[in-house]
Amino acid sequence: MEALQQLMMGFSIAITPVNLLYCLLGTIAGTIIGALPGIGPSAGISILLPLTFGVNPTSAMILMAGIYCGAMYGGTITSVLINLPGEASSVMTTLDGYQMALQGRAGTALGMAAFGSFIAGTVSVILLMLVAVPLVKVALSFGPPEYFALMLMGLTTIAGLSGGSALKAFLVTFLGLLVSTAGMDALSGHPRLTFDFPELLDGVNFLVVAVGLFGIGEVLYTAEKTMKLEFVTTTIKGVWPNREDWRLSWKPITRGTFMGFIVGVLPGAGGTIASFLSYATEKKLSRHPERFGKGAIEGVAGPESANNSSTGGAMVPLLTLGIPGSGTTAIMLGALMMFGLQPGPLLFQKNPDFVWGVIASMYIGNVMLLIMNIGCIPLFVKILKIPNFLLMPLIIVFSTVGVYAVDNSPFDVGLLYIFSIVGYLMRKFDLPPAPLVLSVVLGPMVERALRQSLSMSLGSYDIFYTRPITVGLLLLAFAMILWPAVGWFRDRRRRGADAS
Amino acid sequence: MKRAEQVLGLVLLLFAVYIGYESSLIEAGAEFGMGPGFMPFWLSVGLGITAAALLFRAVALPASRFATAFYPEKAGALRVILVLAGYLLAIVLMKPLGMPISLAILTAITVPVFGSRNWKTIALTAVLTLFGVYLVFGRWLGVPLPMGILEEVLPIYGPIY
Numbered sequence: 001m002e003a004l005q006q007l008m009m010g011f012s013i014a015i016t017p018v019n020l021l022y023c024l025l026g027t028i029a030g031t032i033i034g035a036l037p038g039i040g041p042s043a044g045i046s047i048l049l050p051l052t053f054g055v056n057p058t059s060a061m062i063l064m065a066g067i068y069c070g071a072m073y074g075g076t077i078t079s080v081l082i083n084l085p086g087e088a089s090s091v092m093t094t095l096d097g098y099q100m101a102l103q104g105r106a107g108t109a110l111g112m113a114a115f116g117s118f119i120a121g122t123v124s125v126i127l128l129m130l131v132a133v134p135l136v137k138v139a140l141s142f143g144p145p146e147y148f149a150l151m152l153m154g155l156t157t158i159a160g161l162s163g164g165s166a167l168k169a170f171l172v173t174f175l176g177l178l179v180s181t182a183g184m185d186a187l188s189g190h191p192r193l194t195f196d197f198p199e200l201l202d203g204v205n206f207l208v209v210a211v212g213l214f215g216i217g218e219v220l221y222t223a224e225k226t227m228k229l230e231f232v233t234t235t236i237k238g239v240w241p242n243r244e245d246w247r248l249s250w251k252p253i254t255r256g257t258f259m260g261f262i263v264g265v266l267p268g269a270g271g272t273i274a275s276f277l278s279y280a281t282e283k284k285l286s287r288h289p290e291r292f293g294k295g296a297i298e299g300v301a302g303p304e305s306a307n308n309s310s311t312g313g314a315m316v317p318l319l320t321l322g323i324p325g326s327g328t329t330a331i332m333l334g335a336l337m338m339f340g341l342q343p344g345p346l347l348f349q350k351n352p353d354f355v356w357g358v359i360a361s362m363y364i365g366n367v368m369l370l371i372m373n374i375g376c377i378p379l380f381v382k383i384l385k386i387p388n389f390l391l392m393p394l395i396i397v398f399s400t401v402g403v404y405a406v407d408n409s410p411f412d413v414g415l416l417y418i419f420s421i422v423g424y425l426m427r428k429f430d431l432p433p434a435p436l437v438l439s440v441v442l443g444p445m446v447e448r449a450l451r452q453s454l455s456m457s458l459g460s461y462d463i464f465y466t467r468p469i470t471v472g473l474l475l476l477a478f479a480m481i482l483w484p485a486v487g488w489f490r491d492r493r494r495r496g497a498d499a500s
Numbered sequence: 501m502k503r504a505e506q507v508l509g510l511v512l513l514l515f516a517v518y519i520g521y522e523s524s525l526i527e528a529g530a531e532f533g534m535g536p537g538f539m540p541f542w543l544s545v546g547l548g549i550t551a552a553a554l555l556f557r558a559v560a561l562p563a564s565r566f567a568t569a570f571y572p573e574k575a576g577a578l579r580v581i582l583v584l585a586g587y588l589l590a591i592v593l594m595k596p597l598g599m600p601i602s603l604a605i606l607t608a609i610t611v612p613v614f615g616s617r618n619w620k621t622i623a624l625t626a627v628l629t630l631f632g633v634y635l636v637f638g639r640w641l642g643v644p645l646p647m648g649i650l651e652e653v654l655p656i657y658g659p660i661y
Contacts, residue, residue, distance in 0.1 A: 410591075
């Protein structure tokens with residue numbers, strides 16, 4: 001009941017003309033960003049963030065949430081029409097979505113993806129409300145040791161579940177944490193890792209890292225692999241699914257919604273893993289698994305619902321605990337801190353208008369996205385035809401001025417150049433960028449929580465194994481470190497058995 | 501690619517050793533718990549261990565487990581170098597020429613790299629970048645852009661002449 005009252009208050013904030021405009025801009029930008037191969041929500045938010053300077057934090061967050069949700073919708077368009085995922089969480093949609101397009105059913109694939117995304121996105125916001133309120137009450141009892149353990153768990157989980165090599169993910173996490181320690185020590189005032197650059201005394205701004213890694217790093221990678229987008233069709237017809245399509249899709253949508261939400265809450269998992277899990281589940285449960293990969297609508301409905309639902313899930317740890325679980329939410333957290341807000345349980349008490357305004361805008365954003373994705377797909381297809389020779393220089397220009405605008409610092413532009421090269425090399429070496437950005441954002445918070453914990457215990461490390469929640473979270477963090485090793489041994493044993 | 505991974509592991513290992521040494525010069529202890537040097541030192545140890553593991557992996561695994569070449573085609577490498585060189589030039593010119601002009605030069609360099617050789621397109625995009633950056637960021641969003649030689653011609657504050 002309390003949540004409903006708060007939600008009503010949130011709607012009164014979200015429906016102001018300015019916030020509706022930001023929501024609309026965010027969802028349009030998100031859909032385009034999601035549809036463009038190579039640019040994901042992380043890049044989109046970090047590149048467009050400077051445009052929100054001077055805007056109130058609620059409107060800025062509404063814009064970011066719109067981009068985040070819109071990107072999940074937009075990724076489907078290129079997956080279905082070009083067989084190229086607009087962003088990672090749409091990879092599974094290419095398998096059946098593209099086949100449907102080849103069979104002349106591109107409209108149905110896009111329509112079902114839009115309806116599934118809308119249902120999943122809306123239900124995930126309801127779940128976010130239901131979970132957030134009790135979780136905030138629990139989180140209010142957390143002290144620095146619990147927060148330290150929680151952040152450690154977040155970092156190890158994103159590294160452990162990053163999908164590629166866990167070794168590389170952990171390496172990148174250490175690198176990110178090291179970057180976060182650069183600058184003047186908050187307690188003693190001692191300069192650390194500044195290499196005699198006075199500009200580094202304030203530390204490295206997370207936006208420089210995020211824009212370099214996700215924005216210009218990706219532009220450099222695109223420069224190497226020039227690609228031409230070839231559409232199966234550009235005339236989209238029959239976006240309204242028929243009764244048979246609904247009969248086949250409602251169960252995958254339902255399962256995808258709940259699966260996506262749960263996976264979204266977990267740090268490091270996110271939309272990509274949610275859509276993989278959903279696709280695998282649907283194929284396993286299907287009476288005709290042989291249809292998958294040949295244009296089965298369940299293979300589009302399930303994963304698309306799952307990746308959209310994960311956005312609501314990902315907002316749970318961000319808003320309630322102030323701990324991001326992915327690269328995109330890490331950028332959102334950094335942005336909120338730039339706006340002077342401290343995400344965490346107190347945010348619900350101190351800034352209820354902000355939290356509930358954003359939650360209410362997510363409902364509105366999903367409605368906007370449904371209308372856009374049903375009615376405006378041909379328009380988005382036209383936008384996708386913007387040539388790279390215009391888009392890529394535009395990204396570099398926007399990123400450069402945006403990073404400069406944060407502190408009006410030419411030094412930051414120089415740093416951006418370095419992080420762009422780092423981002424490009426990371427892409428080449430298959431090093432995941434999300435753990436690095438997450439560690440840069442979480443690093444100072446981890447250090448502060450560790451220091452506060454040790455001050456509480458007068459320097460004794462006992463505090464970390466005498467508090468039950470802390471012990472539990474630290475054990476989970478430890479399990480996440482061991483998890484890739486267990487997987488490696490299992491693979492080795494299986495390969496050995498296969499060979500023999 | 502195997503060789504490239506070896507180089508990466510080695511470079512990161514050396515970087516970790518250097519950071520570890522630098523951090524060891526900072527006070528690691530404090531009255532209660534940790535001093536300013538504690539985190540950087542132990543993080544450099546963590547980075548060193550993972551970098552050493554990466555190096556070991558790159559040496560021990562057969563070449564067949566890695567992609568064939570770091571740059572499968574030379575043209576791709578050349579395009580990346582061109583963008584990076586153009587970007588570096590823009591950064592160097594940012595102070596004397598101003599941000600709008602330097603970014604217009606960068607655009608003129610990168611447009612052909614991404615596929616258009618039409619000089620009219622290149623010139624038009626560069627000019628639009630110059631005025632776009634000035635009007636959107638300088639005038640509309642009020643970012644105090646370094647204007648360089650354009651400072652008198654296109655002022656950030658006050659009326660546009």
